[in-house]
Amino acid sequence: MRRRQLGLVGLGVLAGCQGWRAAEVNPDVVVVGAGLAGLTAAYNLAQRGVRVRVLEGSDRLGGRVWTQAQGGQPVELGGEFIDGEHRQVQQLVRALGLSLVPVQTPGRMGFFFGGQQYTAAQVTEQVRPIWQRVRRDYQRLPERERDFPQDALTRQLDRASITDYLDRLGVRGWVRRYLEIQCQTEFGLEVGNQSALNLIFWLAEAGAEPEEEAPRYRIAGGNSRLINRLAAKLTGQIEVNWQVEAVRAVGQGYRLSGGGKELRAQAVVLAVPLTRLRRMELGIGLSPAQQRAVHTWGYGTNGKVVMQTGRAFWRTQGYSGETITDGGYQYSWAHGERGLTFFLGGQAGLQLPTGQVGLAVMQKYMGSTAPITAETQVAWGREPWALGSYTCFQPGQWTTLAGALTQPVGRVWFAGEHTGGEWQGYMEGAVRSGQRVAQALGRG
């Protein structure tokens, strides 16, 4: 009965014919990767009564969600903010008995470019005419095809890099650096290596005013609590240190192997970043479009420098801690009582500065600083289990890759932020992808 609900009817019988091990040893579905997407998929499948097993290559659950304690405060080394419109992740947080804390950092934002300090009003004044031109291009794009755009204009804009596009608009000076740093931190790659559509969609929707922030939240106690709650619902079904190196179609099912271990399943959910998937041997019959997506999709190289300082020196100067600069770091924000994070993208995200270097830049503009009492860095482009921060469309990739991995190949589904559509790159995308896959497996 359970299998009928799943649409997996008959596979158990065929499995026996193919010489599979006893059904009670093998799960119906193997999920590869215990990040937010994989755990959400497994949780939803387990709720439907599916025998599911999660294989995690590292010795830690959560992947790019990673909370650590720093000076007694939870700090986020990976995914941090949950936007007001990120409804599915919010719902999951509440369903698992956790709560959300609104991000409130009163004070003004700092804009430090080329040795000068600018106000939000000056930024708005410089950005507005550029925003108006970008908005015109944006409005010419077909309304319904923004997620999977295919028309000639979209293709043309997609083929250009952000650098090409800003050249075409004749944007120069510090406002150009401001827009470049925004895109580099937001999407993760150097602007010469990003599709112009990244800038167009972001700026057209964000508007010209830099301080117009929508409500944002963190999970009380740290985002890893969501991971822990999901894992607690999957007792005995998760294995760590199980690196999947190959997935092959065998008969009506699949054989997964790695590190001398082997497991068979009737269906597989691949919930690892493409940077890792492209290193796997995949004998599952990927289509040419899927091959292209797996092997070429760009990834940001964002990194974080997360610190505790002796005192929130920025607050005494009336700053919120949120700053953007072309100096020694790119973006900063405050957290907790005295915490500060530097967030960098592109090459700079791979070669992170020390916290001290960033604080020296702040001191120059703010006139004071404080000692660092704790510091942790993660360059996600070098983090072995991620090899990137999140997907970032390179020139030409919006119109050729978007949506390529939302369909399964046989009984292998893809989950992860990269399959999150509109929510790609966010925890919301990871959660939605896990839910989508569980629902599809349920339908069979």
Ligand SMILES: Cc1cc2nc3c(=O)[nH]c(=O)nc-3n(C[C@H](O)[C@H](O)[C@H](O)COP(=O)(O)OP(=O)(O)OC[C@H]3O[C@@H](n4cnc5c(N)ncnc54)[C@H](O)[C@@H]3O)c2cc1C
């Ligand atoms: C610096 C940074 C800042 C971010 N900020 C935000 C933010 O503010 N808001 C937001 O919403 N999102 C943010 N994100 C994005 C968010 O964290 C991710 O989109 C999301 O966590 C991705 O989840 P996932 O399950 O798709 O992938 P992952 O979390 O990467 O999970 C994949 C899992 O697969 C495992 N794995 C890899 N290879 C194998 C293998 N061969 N065999 C078995 N297991 C394997 C990995 O160890 C990992 O546990 C940020 C990300 C980064 C890096």
